[in-house]
Amino acid sequence: MPSPTTTGTHVDEFVRRDADAPPFVKRAASCTFPTPPKTSSLSSPITVTGTFDGGNVRFDRGSGACKEQTEGGDSDAVFLLQSGATLQNVVIGANQAEGVHCLGPCNVYNVWFEDVCEDAITIKQTSGQSNIIGGGAKSASDKVVQHNGGGTVKIDSYCVQTFGKLYRSCGNCKTQYKRNVLISQIIGSSGSVLAGINSNYGDVAQFDSSSLKLTSVKSICDTYQGNNSGAEPTKLTSNVSNSYCKF
Structure with a gap:
């Protein structure tokens, strides 16, 4: 593997970026992770306002960045996506605490997580829809997608291997919302659950089961x-199709 470079705002x-970025091409779900041409270890997150195409470069935050399930913040992320931003064709390496934070509705296209630390993708939008299409994640001891804000998350054509939850609606955030998730075209193996939602807040998870x-x-x-008290949420149902879990 090439020696990593350390940079704050990576350009190579x-x-x-933006108009120079190739258009996104949706493909069928695949578990063939890209081979990155190089590794870029960042000293701070990259903030994306338009489109950022990483050319399948591996990005991380340097050796020792992962503190396992220690909760991190925006400053610990690899990428911060502003409202309307698109991140595509990127590999997130194991050396990171928080992968991608979407501060508003975002698009995450063909982004691959080689080893999830705390969470892979955190959704903070208060409303609107974020789209996670293509790509995949490995070795998420807890969650891949953490939905802390409101609105809808769409996960499509995605590979997830050895995981706790593909998607979790925040169970104990101070501010709670009714959240929706749409899940389709998933290749999943060795996991606990695709989606965990809060029925008391009216969350709905819809699956294209076929x-x-x-x-x-x-x-x-x-x-x-x-709850909004920070207490550990109580599980009510598991693998039951109902008005909240539609599969």
Whole structure:
């Protein structure tokens, strides 16, 4: 593997931004992770306001950045996506605490997480829809997508391997919302649950069941009694199709 470079705002021959970025091409879900041409270890997050195409470069935050399940903030992320931003064709390496934070509705296209630390993608929008299409994640001991804000998250054509939850609606955030998630075209293996939602806040998870290819995944959808006190949420149902978990 090439020696990593350390930089704050990364620009090189692989990266394309905004009008120079190639158009996103949706492909069928695949678990073939890209081979990065190089590694870029960042001293601070990259903030994206338009489109950032990483050319499948591996980005991380340097050796020792992952503190396992220690909760991090925006400053610990690899990428910060502003409202309307698109991140595409990027590999997130193991040396990071928080992968991608979406501060508003965002698009995450063909982004690959080689080893999830705390969370891969955190959604903070208060409303609107974020789209996670293509790409995949490995070794998420807890969550891949953490939905702390409101609105809708769409996850499509995605690979997830050895994971706790593909998606979790925040169970104990101080500010709670009714959240929606749309899940389709998933290849999943060795996981606990695709989606965990809070039925008491009216969350709804909708699945295109015929497009799910699952191996050793215990549950498609679990419901919880969420709260805003910081307490551990109570699980109510597991792998039951109902008005909240639609599969």
